[in-house]
């Protein structure tokens with residue numbers, strides 16, 4: 001995205017063709033997947049930033065998401081599953 005709509009050339013907040021809204025909705029859909037939005041504080045903040053921007057463009061009140069109880073980045077094994085155990089003892 002170059003700062004203006006690829007389709008109509010307007011500023012994202014002025015775009016009437018909804019192209020940028022659809023692009024951002026798709027990005028937000030991916031960002032909202034488990035393991036993305038709750039990976040770490042950075043990803044959580046970015047998700048809320050995207051929610052804010054999308055709701056501004058749609059003229060809606062943003063529905064922010066709360067931080068998770070645990071960050072995925074701090075519980076990688078719990079989230080991604082236990083790694084294969086390598087036994088030292090015979």
Ligand SMILES: [Zn+2]
Pocket residue numbers: 005006007008009010015016017018019020
């Ligand atoms: Zn446009």
